[in-house]
Structure formats: structure tokens, C-alpha cells
Amino acid sequence: MSHFGRAGPPDIRDTYSLLVLNITFRTTADDLFPLFDKYGKVVDVFIPRDRRTGDSRGFAFVRYKYADEAQKAVEKLDGRVVDGREMMVQFAKYGPNAERIHKGRILEPVEKLKRMSRSRSPRPRYRDEYRDRDYRRRSRSRSRDRYDRDRHRGRDRDRYHSRSRSRSPDYGKERRRGRYDYEKSRSRSPDRSGSPTHHSSRPRGSVSPHQTPSRSRSPVALDDKERSPPPRSVSPRRRADSRTPSPVPSNADEQM
DNA sequence: GTTGAGCGTT
Secondary structure, eight states: OSSOOSOOHHHHSSSSEEEEESOTTTTHHHHHHHHHHHHHOOOEEEEEEOEEESOSOOOOOEEEEHHHHHHHHHHHHHTTEETTTTEEEEEEBOOSSOOOOOOEEESSOOHHHHHHHHHSSSOOHHHHHHHHHHHHHGOOHHHHHHHHHHHHHHHHHHHHHHHOOOOOOTTTTTOOSSOOOHHHHHHOSSOOSTTTOOOOOOOOSSSSSSSSSGTTOOOOOOOTTTTTTTOTOHHHHHHHSSSOSSSSSSSOOOOO
């Protein structure tokens, strides 16, 4: 617990959130932490990343413990050139729950707000606005749109060619850690993309021709299955041929 | 390998 909690926000009770914009897409929290930590006590550094692509959106949130330090960091780090790009540091206007915050700090704790609203005046909260805010911002930048459509097109093309996308769950590249954590960054597999068709070198005679019939319903375990479900009319032979004969029936995803 | 307005998560 010493480090920044990997599960959600550690504590926003007395922390001041700073919004860092105009940063490079390659900039990670590990790069921003030392810069911000030098000007004050950084509680947490969070970089929102895309759900699908997983790439950084180009901005980050830095939470300070004190307002004065946050203010100083804004004045000092604002306009600082990082990775060849000037990042804009400013106080966050909205909190994680779409709450209005002043100077990066929430005016009143969420727990107190709920308790007070329940005790004082039970005003009906319209969750529609939350849904709207969370789902209406799907297209916020044309660049992302283009990139999104582009990768979709490439996906379809790959499927038609049946190139047997032997992509590891690690996406074959260094997975960007939205959170600041030195622990996991210490260990890293030296050899990851040695041979793309390495799994294909496995002889089929050694493996049972029939996989587990109990899980025959789970055809594929593509990472984009949620985006575009594969047609059921696909021949079982095709999937059995391109799919890795791993005995693992249903991967519990890579949620960490 | 690309892009560039904006406000956030187990």
C-alpha cells in the first residue's frame, strides 16, 4: 500500500489533482513522476489510456498532497518540454466522478455529499448525465478516430487472410503502465518476439486431434471479440488450425 | 513508426 494503489484511486480526500495536457503519447507516469515529485509530494500519477488500443491519450493526472506544492508545480512544470513536447500543467476542473473541484481539490468529500444529500434533501440524481459523459466522449479527436478506423480495417484484412494472428496477450510490445509502478517495471522478459511462428513449430502429432470437447463452445479468444464477434458459421477446422492448441479453456483475460 | 483537443482509473 506504500505505493500507489493499483486498484483505483488511493485517496482523494486531501489531494490536489493536476491535469497535464499536451504531453507526448510515449510519455509514461514513470517519466512524469520525478518531474512532479521534485516540486512536492506526489500522491499518485495516473495516465488515462484507451480501452481498446491501450495507448495513452496524451494527458495525465498528477495528484499532490498539498495545494501549494501543486501550485508551484503548475507554475514550474507548466510549459516544460518533455520528450520534445511542451506539457501544460493546470489544476483539474473535474474529479473522477465528474464532480466540480476547486484548485484541483474536491470542495467536499464524496462520502459527505452522499450522506448530506440523503439526510438533508433527497434530490433525485439523474444518472443520465453520467452515462452521457462517459459514453458520449467516444469521439473526441479526429486523430484517434482515424487511427481507430484504420486498425479496424487492418483487423478485418488480417482475418480474411487468416494469417493466424499469433499475437501474445502482451500485444508483442511493452505494455504501457498507466500507473506509476517501479516494481513491475523491474522485471521484464528479455526475449519476447524471438520467433512469431514459434508456437507453430509444435508438431501436431503429439497433441490430441480433438481438443477438450467440454469447452468446444469457446471458439476463439481474440482480444477484440467484444468489438466484433466472429461469425458462428466459420468452419471449426479453420479456427482449430489457426488457434493455438493451448489447453487453457478460457483465459481470465489479462486483468491485473 | 503515425495523431494533438481535452478532464481520470481496480
